[in-house]
Amino acid sequence: MKRAISAFITIISCIKSVAQIPTNGLDVQHYQFTIQLNDSNNLIKGTAVITTKFTKAVDKVVFDLVQKKKDGKGMTVTTVTKKDQEISFTQDAQHIIINESANTTDQNIYTITYEGIPADGLIIGVNKYNHRTFFSDNWPNRARNWLPCNDHPSDKASVEFIVTAPDHYQIISNGIQTEESNLPGHLKLTHYKEDMLLPTKVMVIGAADFAVNYAGSVDCIPVYSWVYPEDKDTGFLAYAAAKNILPWFEKHIAPYPYKKLANVQSKTVFGGMENASAIFYFENSVTDKGLEGLLVHEITHQWFGDNATEKDWSHLWLSEGFATYMTHLYHEEKYGEDSFNNRLKADREKVIAFSKTRNTPVSDTSASNNLMQLLNANSYQKGGWILHMLRRKVGDSLFWQSIRAYYDIYKGSNANTNDLRKVFEDVSKQDLKDFFQEWIYTSGQPELDIKWSYNKKKKEITLIIEQQQKHFFTFSLDITINKSVLKTIDIKDKTTTISFTCDAEPNLIELDPKVNLLFNAALHKGK
Ligand SMILES: [Zn+2]
Structure with a gap:
């Protein structure tokens, strides 16, 4: 993802939840989430059918899910069943705890029904044109606010979303749309299915009044632009750039991993969020001059972050x-x-x-x-x-x-x-x-103090290079003098002194002219 709106980052940066590789023994194979949205309030009703294996024997089966708090936000679980049998459970602030043991030979399917107003993770509000929208925003571990899940990137699973919402909404999600049916009462059911394994951070739904454009295909992968109807003309044109970007990745890395690419105008709190095959961009991205770089960044994630x-x-x-x-x-x-x-x-x-x-x-x-x-x-x-x-x-x-x-x-x-x-x-x-x-494992970078002096008689320049940071790096530093003499200096100790011939007194010394090294330096003439 890409930061763009720092105020929002500040707001959500106060969310604290310990995150490390889970020890809950879960190895989720598949999620099927059925979610009901409505226009009268922000309550969502959900059914999660979770197919899971286990990496170790467990006494209880524990999924992440944020419990309803005093402010009324959070999820309340009503039933948990396995093979149509009810199982007892409890909830704590961050989890649903199912009271049954399981071991490594089991593959169990739990059906969890729940409802509540999402405290986070599924952003319900109005867009810049004052139309009601629903945009999920799961990164890094905010899926648990509206989905029972194993909310860590190490446990990837296939996913399907079956969303029922008032019929004026169009629904975008991961994967391929397998059904769209009108239901009684001006409702519509939309079903998406993604067979590739995804981390929860890039599972997504969006519901809004959208204008949708087929921008074209790249190697049989359809590329779509989903924008607010008011931004249709600029949005379709701007997001269509994605179809010129995809071939670069196919040429240099590998075929695109998913079955479609939708670029979606949204209310993500990030500049862009790389949801698998349904990338969300900030609302004003459609007119942003940095859009091409943002598209490339988020499209990269389809390979690196989402799939690997x-x-x-x-x-x-x-x-x-x-x-x-x-x-x-x-x-x-x-x-x-x-x-x-x-x-x-x-x-x-x-x-x-x-x-x-x-x-x-x-x-x-x-x-x-x-x-x-x-x-x-x-x-x-x-x-x-x-x-x-x-x-x-x-x-x-x-x-x-x-x-x-x-x-x-x-x-x-x-x-x-x-x-x-x-x-x-x-x-x-x-x-x-x-x-x-x-x-990767050491902080900082070379912080160099470089003194140079010139001996006119000998026609010789001397450089004294001192690493000033605590840990001494091993690296090569290129230097050009008077735009011509290129010298590569190998550095590993605190102080490196080097002298070499230079016909004229230096009037221009350039450090790292080819931009090869991450370093900081102060260069000055010594005695
Ligand atoms: Zn990113």
Whole structure:
């Protein structure tokens, strides 16, 4: 996803819920959610049919679901059944606890009926044209506000949504629409089914008065634009750009993983939210000048994040770093190297500025109580920079081979940072342990103090390069002098001193002219 509206992030950043790889033993195979929406109030009625296996024997079967609180918001479960038999259950603030044991040979189907006003997760309100809308917004673990589920990216499942709503709404969701039927009482039933395994964070429904356009197909994948009717002309045109973006990914990575792509104008609190095959964008995206980059970012996630998914939140950069860097690579190919370098330089500044406010590594386990904190320059821009430096380290050809191999192994599944490292090592035949340790698991970047001096007699320049941060990085720094002499300096210690011939006194010293390194430096003339 992409941040855009910081005020909203602040509002939801106070949601606290401990998030780590669940120990509940669940391995959900399939969710079927039947949801009833209405126009008189914000109460939703749901039935969740959850097919689950178990990774270990459990005494009780526990799903995530936010319980109704004193403010009246939250879900109340009315019944739980298995094979038409009622099972006793209890609820606590964050869970529904089903009173039966299960073991690793079981595959059980639980039917949970519930209702309530969602406290979050399904945003019910009015859009900018004052029309009532329903937009789910599950990232990172807000699905539990309206869906009983195992709300963690490591447990992926296929999903179907059967939504009944007043018949003026059109419903968008993951996968293929398998039914749309008018019902008595001006109601309409819409059924969507997604067979690919999804993490809960990208399961979605949207209900609004939409205008829908078929923008075209890319390799038999239909691309649609879903926008508010008032924004039909600009919206159809703007979102149709997606069909020119998809081929780039098919060329460089792999076929698109889902059966359709819908780009949806919505009330997501994010700039964009990469819901699988039904990407949500912020309301004013249809006229936003940064829309192309946003489309590329969210479309990247269909491969990286949605289909090849991080195993845990501390590996979020496998989603966001990829989406950030793929957007740069797309720009490099379409707009050239200068555009690419400018984007990387801008990102580098963000990373350096961020490192002064939050001194955490990219793999950040300290944010598990407040996952919104992970929407930061480490996960996005530094993650992107790490891929860039990996590319420079192994070369373009092996970089793309590694990216494709990683996707091929982990599509439909989950990966962590070590999994990515192993793929790059296998493909490149390089030992990358130190590189990953330095850039992913260590905070900060090289902070260099560089003094230079020139000896006119010897026609020699001397550079004294000092790493000022606590941990010393191992890296190469390119320097050009007077736009011509290119020198690559290998640095690993606190202080590196190097002298070399230079015919004229330097009047221009450029550090990292090819934009290969994430670093910060102060350059000054010494005595
Ligand atoms: Zn993203």
